[in-house]
Amino acid sequence: METDWIYGLAGGGLIGLAGALFLLVNGRIMGASGIVGGLVDGSAGSQSAERMWFILGLFLVPGGIALWMGDAQTHLTDNLWAIGAAGVLVGVGTRLANGCTSGHGVCGISRLSLRGIVATVFYIGAGGLSVIMFKHILGVV
Amino acid sequence: MRAVFAFLSGGLFGAGLLISGMTDTRKVQGWLDIFGAWDPTLAFVMGGAIIPMAIAWRITVGRTPALGGIFPPAPEPKIGSKLVVGSVLFGMGWGLVGLCPGPSIASLSYGGLGGIVFLATMIFGMMVAPPVRAKLDAIATQA
Numbered sequence: 001m002e003t004d005w006i007y008g009l010a011g012g013g014l015i016g017l018a019g020a021l022f023l024l025v026n027g028r029i030m031g032a033s034g035i036v037g038g039l040v041d042g043s044a045g046s047q048s049a050e051r052m053w054f055i056l057g058l059f060l061v062p063g064g065i066a067l068w069m070g071d072a073q074t075h076l077t078d079n080l081w082a083i084g085a086a087g088v089l090v091g092v093g094t095r096l097a098n099g100c101t102s103g104h105g106v107c108g109i110s111r112l113s114l115r116g117i118v119a120t121v122f123y124i125g126a127g128g129l130s131v132i133m134f135k136h137i138l139g140v141v
Numbered sequence: 142m143r144a145v146f147a148f149l150s151g152g153l154f155g156a157g158l159l160i161s162g163m164t165d166t167r168k169v170q171g172w173l174d175i176f177g178a179w180d181p182t183l184a185f186v187m188g189g190a191i192i193p194m195a196i197a198w199r200i201t202v203g204r205t206p207a208l209g210g211i212f213p214p215a216p217e218p219k220i221g222s223k224l225v226v227g228s229v230l231f232g233m234g235w236g237l238v239g240l241c242p243g244p245s246i247a248s249l250s251y252g253g254l255g256g257i258v259f260l261a262t263m264i265f266g267m268m269v270a271p272p273v274r275a276k277l278d279a280i281a282t283q284a
Contacts, residue, residue, distance in 0.1 A: 004162065008182040011161020012189025018153035019190065020197035025146045027206030029213050030154060032243035033267075040267040053144040055246060057151025062159040063250030072159060074248045075167040076255040077238055087245075087259045089234030091266020094242060096227025096274055101241045102154070104228075105187060110194035114218040119228040126232025127173040134237050135170065136177065141238060 019106055026050065031103020032058075033094035041095075077141040082134070097123075143208055155247040161186040164248035166239025173236050223277050 019030040028050070035051045038044035044051055066072030077083065094100040097119050099108065104123075108116015134140050162168040162182050171180030201212045235241050238259065240248075245260050252259075 004168075004180075004182045005185045008161050008185035009189040011157045011159070011163070012186035012191075013193060014153050014157030014160065015163075015186070016157075016190035016193030016197075018150045018157060019194045021146065021153065022150035023194075023197050023206075023212070024200060025207045026143055026150070027208065027210040027212055028147075030150060032154075032241070032246070036242060036246070036264070037267045037270070040264055041271055050143050050147045053147040054151035054154075057148040057153075058155040058243065058246045059151075059249055060155075061152035062155035062164065062247040065156060065159055066251045072164070072248070072251045074164055074240070074252045074256060076240070076252060076259070077166070078255065080255065080258055083238050083255050083258045084262045086234040086237040086240065087262025088266040088269075089230050089237070090241060090245075090259075091263040091268075092270045092273060093227045093229070093231030093234060093266075095267050095270035096223045096277065097231060098224070098227070100231060100243070101235075102243050106190045106194055109187075110191045111198040111215065113215060115216055115220065115224055118220050119224055122225055122228035123232035123235060124173070126229040127236035128175050128232075130233045130236025131170055131173045132176060135174070141170075 015102070015106060016110075019102070019110075022054070023107075029103060029107045030054075031099050031107060033090075033100040034098065034103055037091075037095045079141055082141050093123075146208070154243060157190070158244050158247040161189070163241075164244040164252075169239040169241075169244075170236065173239075222281055223274060226277065 022028050022030040035054055039048060039051055099119060104116040104119035158164050163186060168180055168182055172183035205211060240259050249256050
């Protein structure tokens, strides 16, 4: 749609504001994989409660908007094997790299972190190759 | 207070992910599909997010967080194998189905069975990551 970029920019702005708020008020980096991963492997320690509240907001607010608007869709493939493989890859990969799209991409690039920039180049490059391979060549998704 | 602002940040983040189209896997895959019908929306999402965040980083200089503590110091600019291998694995998974960690939680309520399977397997991946990390560290020290 022609107006998609406006939603992209507005939604992106909200993502940036969320990151700014979490940084300036709580003093934390808004990285989704780190926030979840630290709870999963127990490294979150005393930050656990704060992280649970963040995740609760992240789950409830878009859920509420989707309920209100009524047309939210993920258009996710119905190939559960592909979904499972992707989930494991994303889980292992983001924890090894210590960040994902929000941590490295948004929070890292905005402070001109070399690690954030390098990570983003690699995950977007691999993502592009993955789409070519699994969608166009193998046709599994 | 920490809980309130953590909830607010998470909520704003989730609203932004939904509105921007980041929880729509078709848009994400469309953006990664450089050789197909390329969809530029995500470039606007990244740009829109990085601008307020860059301003926030400027504000941190010489200050402390509103609720106390210190701002996270910049990591050492070290590009190790974990960063590269991890990002490549993550990108492969992201491209395969179009979900990354934030949107997988934001879309959980409307993502159906697939969304639940993704989140469960992602958490499993996060649980098995520490031994893989140790292995890569062992290789790095040998080299």
